[in-house]
Structure formats: structure tokens, C-alpha cells
Amino acid sequence: MTSAIADLSLTELTELHSNLRAEYDELASRGLKLDLTRGKPSPAQLDLSNALLTLPGAGQYRDEAGTDLRNYGGAQGLRELRAIFSDALRVPVPQLLALSNASLNIMHDVVVHALLHGLPGVGRPWCAEETVSFLCPVPGYDRHFSICEHLGIRMIPVDMTDAGPDIAQIEQLLADDPSIRGIWCVPMHSNPTGAIYSEEVARALVSLPAAPDFRIFWDNAYGVHHIWDEHTPPDIVSLCEKAGNPDRIFYYFSTSKINFPGGGIGLVASSADNIKRMKAHLAMQTIGLDKVIQLRTVKFFDGKAENIRAHMRKVAELLRPRFELVLNSLEREFKGLDILCWTAPLGGYFISVETMPGCAKAIVAMAKDAGVVLTGAGATWPHGQDPADTNIRLAPTVPTLEELEQTMQLFTLCVKLASIDKLLTQQ
């Protein structure tokens, strides 16, 4: 297959389909059981953090200031933990909170707070509005969209580019629709496309005219997850400040994909005022964080920001061959065929592909029938509905290279089969 599939005759297409189908059937008969659904660390990646299982260590329960971390108190997180992440995130320590378990929880809580209490500059809570809408760059992260769906927030898709969401679209939408109160952003190695937001996109997001309680949910989940070169995210908190919209930003970060998922520390940065409000809100919910766990993470990195980078280089060594395998396979099988586009991320956990219109669901179903579970087609769109049915998220972090080889063999076959099916029905 060296020419574009669309250029083939009906007879050629039918013959090709039949050959590919035989290959598919042979693979399907092997009883594969592979799961590429979620962006999870592999066991080998988790092993890199096994020191956590015995940390903070015997007799280790005081912070630098001598406070007994075993007891109540400390709702903003350990200062020394915030200090090491302050460096990676380019956020001043006092504007950074280190909370528990999951940054998703903090995102949900901020939306809930706005729904029930409203945000500064606006008299009434979001739940008193007829409609509250969020801009959703697509393809995007399903868990962001679930929060909106669960809380009755309308979602407006916005196209993604390699440098972040399409700013011209956003400008128009903000001008036309006063119900827009938020936007979901994954600024570094975006989930799933791997896009890195440009400084220009960041500057536009912080300064475009919008409702006073419009908020950027800046989920920098892959901020230090570089697989090739290191990149520095736009300094969003200070950009917001300079644009005269200091409260517009909620900047999230998490160690879930650095150490153990679920055992991560969720972090949030924002303006001094927003952080003050958050602290008051958090004080209603807890009398103190699990600070021993925070100390565990400080000890793991020996209190040094550069050790996070060193650790992430080890993670990159595990991820790089996996990403290379997937990208090489796509290049080998689809270059010049005009039936599949894909992104080539420089970090993060995903590769995003665009099929011919109306093929994504069929491909995922076909792969599943042969024992390879992919992220559901549509998951990267609000309400799980990809209108063109083209996007599939590949999550190559967990399988071994051997498993990934089998997966890609099957996946590329499924893409070709579904594409030919589509072309045949169109003829």
C-alpha cells in the first residue's frame, strides 16, 4: 500500500479488504487481552517511586519549622513541598496550595464553590444563572467534561491547534455569549493531542474581554512530563496579573503521574485573593491535610526541585520507546494513505489520531472484538459525542513494548478495514 487508499478502484479495495480481514482474523484468534483505555503509569514506572512505601521513615514527622505533622492543622500544605513545586510551576509559594490525593477533586470543588457561592466581582452564584457555559477545546480530557455534565454546565467545543485552542473562535464566542464562565486547558502535552500552548495563546486567554467571573481551569497535568526536550509552560499566573485579570486563573498540578496515582498531591495556584477564598472554603471541609504523606513526597525528592526533573527523565526513558513504537508504526502504515492523521507529542501520556469521518467508533469496536480495549471513541468530546466520529486517543504508557507491537499491528489493521468499509459504502 503505497498510494492513497481513496485512489484505488472498487476491485482493488475489495481485494485489499479481504487480505486485511484475513490478517485481522488471524490476530483476533490469538486471544489478545490488552488495555489502552487510560493514561496510567506502567508497573515499571511505579517501581521508580517504591521508596514511598517506607517513607517518611521512622521518627520522621516534623517539618523544617519543627511542627508535629501527625496532628491536626496545616490546611495549605507543607511549605517545603510547595517550595519544590513552586519552582517547577513558576508560581510563588504563598499563591500555591498543596492539598490531597487528586487535583480533579480541587477542580470539582472550585466549580462547586462558584455554583453555590459565586465568585468575586459578581453578586450571584452560578446556580442562580439560567445557563453557565464552559469552553471545551476538543479533543480534550473526558474527566473535565464529566464535571461539567455532572454539574449541569453547558459545554461549547472549540477547535484545538498545535499551539492550543483556536483563539479567534474563543474571542468570537466570548463576545457573543455572556453565559461563558470557564475554559478547560491542558497547556503542556495536552490530553490527548500533545499540543503545547504557545505564549501567544496564553496571553490571549488571560486578556480577552470576558465575564468578570470567567475562569481559566489551567490543568497542567503533564507540566514536567517531557519525553524529549524539556519545555517551560507559559507563566500564566503572572500573565494574568499583568493583564489586569489576576483572579481569572486556577492553575492545577498533581504528582499522580509523577509518583503513585491516587497517592499524589493535588496542587492549585492562583491570585492571592483567590487563594485566600479557597483557604476559607477548605477550612469548612477539613481540619487538616495528611501532612505525613506530604512529608513522604518531600523526602522522596530530598526537598529539591531538580530531583523532580531527574525523576521525570527516568520516566521519560520508559515512555520514549513506547511513543516511538506507536509513532513509527503510524508512519510506516499510513504515510501517504490519506486515511489517518496523528499527533506527535513531545511529552505527556497520549497520542491522538483523526480517522476518516465516521470511522472512529467502528475502529474501537473492531479492536475490542479482537481483544484490544482502546479509550472509547467520543470520550475526548463533551457528552462523549464526537460529531464527526474521527478522534481516537491512544494511551501507550502501560503495555510492554511487545504488547504495544501487537496492539499497533491490530490497530492499524482496524483503521484500514474501517476506512475501506467506509469507502465501499460511499461508492
Place this chain on the structure above:
Amino acid sequence: MTSAIADLSLTELTELHSNLRAEYDELASRGLKLDLTRGKPSPAQLDLSNALLTLPGAGQYRDEAGTDLRNYGGAQGLRELRAIFSDALRVPVPQLLALSNASLNIMHDVVVHALLHGLPGVGRPWCAEETVSFLCPVPGYDRHFSICEHLGIRMIPVDMTDAGPDIAQIEQLLADDPSIRGIWCVPMHSNPTGAIYSEEVARALVSLPAAPDFRIFWDNAYGVHHIWDEHTPPDIVSLCEKAGNPDRIFYYFSTSKINFPGGGIGLVASSADNIKRMKAHLAMQTIGLDKVIQLRTVKFFDGKAENIRAHMRKVAELLRPRFELVLNSLEREFKGLDILCWTAPLGGYFISVETMPGCAKAIVAMAKDAGVVLTGAGATWPHGQDPADTNIRLAPTVPTLEELEQTMQLFTLCVKLASIDKLLTQQ
């Protein structure tokens, strides 16, 4: 002082006041710095759990079923952790969730869920109601009241008895006021009175006619915190079921006052339907708990419910002399004086005293001037306002016996001085 102070003549009162004032001045000059504000474990009590600092231990990251607990997943909590608490709480494992950090967080979340989504059996969310009210047995726990205040829920005080809240009052209030949607209960060694809810009170709470979305927030924070004999709490989940109101109960528990505060596991039990709803709601907020931390707690108790009881007996050994000291001091100084009543709890973290009307704030202020910080007067009432200004919560768990001796010496003086002040202004 062996006769009731109220029986003394003006001259006798004035003379007594002068003598006591001299004693107070002498104590105040010692530069005491003592803090009895909150129910915290002492360092010695925390030491009992220091094994947690190196648990779960090298290579320990799988549950009984072999699942790798370092990765995502497991939103209901480790089965073996729920199993050991299922026994202590008399709740079946499938109806018990073991979540993170703090049970207060779960309580807040349940109220938020009802505000934004409503509860089964009722079409609309609480935030669409003109008024939502909660019954608040007083004196009670300030953090419960803060949640209501923060979320705009009206609070209706209900008198406490030694066997729980006054059921006749509750029956009348529920019949008269359809806005009542909840009640806060601390059923075992109640904060601050130490009351143990009787089976009769529990039966009334689960069966009284009420709104279909009326909920009992059953915060069994001191469920295994017996200082003398062990007690078994009413089997509230099954009582609710038998009364035909299975969804009426949210039963909370936490290990914060068993092991490390903040490092605790928050637990919640309820009907199968409520738990199913909670799981769906939690799935919006997190992709998985810190299960390594949960394993840490399982290992600490060696997976055995009886080890929780054994651990709590060690805690009781630390608390018993502290409680005895306070109770003996009150007995010695106030028996027959008619100016102070107090509770004699059989467990928990507090002793509650009732002063003469209008004296509590003065006593707390006087103690503070001499270097002893008590829980703020009024803190045990909604909005921090004790209408009769009589209740003070004593929290004797942290100070050493020597510090407690000094504290009680000062406290009893302050009570006497404030009481005589009050009597003198009334004459």
C-alpha cells in the same frame, strides 16, 4: 466554700471574691501558656501510631486480591480496610466506603450534593428551596454548624439529654416545619457532652415522620473511643432499614482520632442505594483514592478488628487519668456550690460544663488573660452564639497531667470569680 455561693451575704461574697482574685493574680503571674481549644491527640497518643511512618513497608503494595494499589482505581476503598471497620461499626462491607483524609469532607460533600442535585424521592435540589433547615442538638460540634453556616442552611437548636437529643422537641419541630432536612448527631461520647444515644432515641430518629429527603448525619467520631467500659452504638443503618427509611442515614466514621489526625481514613455507611449514588458522585471527583495509605492502616491493625479495640485501650490509658483529674477537680471545687454543672463522659475527647447564665464568655476571657486558652464560649452553638452564655467545652486530651492540674486550678478560680461577679451585679 462548702455552702451554695448564692446563699452568701454581700459582705461574704465580696470577701471571697477578693481572696479568689489574689489567687488568680498569683496564677496569672506565672506566665502560663496552655491550650485546651481543640480535641487533639497528645504527642504520647500519636506515638502509639508511629509504626505508620514506615508502613505499608518495602514491596507492600498489593491488596488480598493481588491488585497493584499504587495505580489508579479503587474509588470505594480497600475491601480489607472496610472489613475491619465493618465489624466495629456494625455495617455490612458493601454499604461502607473508606475514603480519604477526613470524614468532615464527606459530610460537606453530601450536603453539597443535596444542594446541587437533590436527593432521591424529591424532584428538586435543596438550593431551589426557599429555606433548608437542620436540627442542631446543643451543645454540639462547631464544625458541623460551620458547614451549615457556610452553605446557607438554617440551624434550629434542640436540647441535648444524657441519652441524645430531646425527641419530643424533634417530633414537634418536624411536624411544624417542612423545611427541616437534616440533623447532626454524634451518637457515642457526644461532642461535647459525652452523651451516649440510647436505642430508644435512635429508633425515634429513624422512624419519626419527616420530609422524604430528611437525613440523619450520624457522625460516630468517637465510636470506639471508650475511656472506661466499652459500649456498642445503636445499629443505626439496620434500624433505618427496619423503619422503612433506609435512605435516611449517612453514618460517618474516621480514624483521625484513632491514629494520626489528617492521616485518617474517612468512612461513610448508608443504604445500598445511597452508597450507589455516592459512588457515582465521587467518580466525578477522583480517579482513585490513596490506596497505599489505606493499606498502611490495614497493616497497622494487622487486618484485625480486635486490634482497633486493643489500640483504643492504650489510648484510653492515656486519657483516663486526664479525665479523672478534670472530673475530680470539678467535684472538689463545685460540689454543692450551685454555680456549675458538668458532664462525666465515659469516653470521647471532651467534658462539657454549664455555668450560671451569662458567665461563660467572662470565664473564657479571664482564663485567656492568665494564659489558658479554652474553646471559645459559644462555639458549641450555631453561629457561635450560646443564648444563655453558659456552655464551655473542656478538651483535656493534649496537656500533660501537670499542665492540666494548673489549668483546672485556674479554670475553677475563673468560674468562681465570674459567678460572684454575676451575683454581685444582680444584688
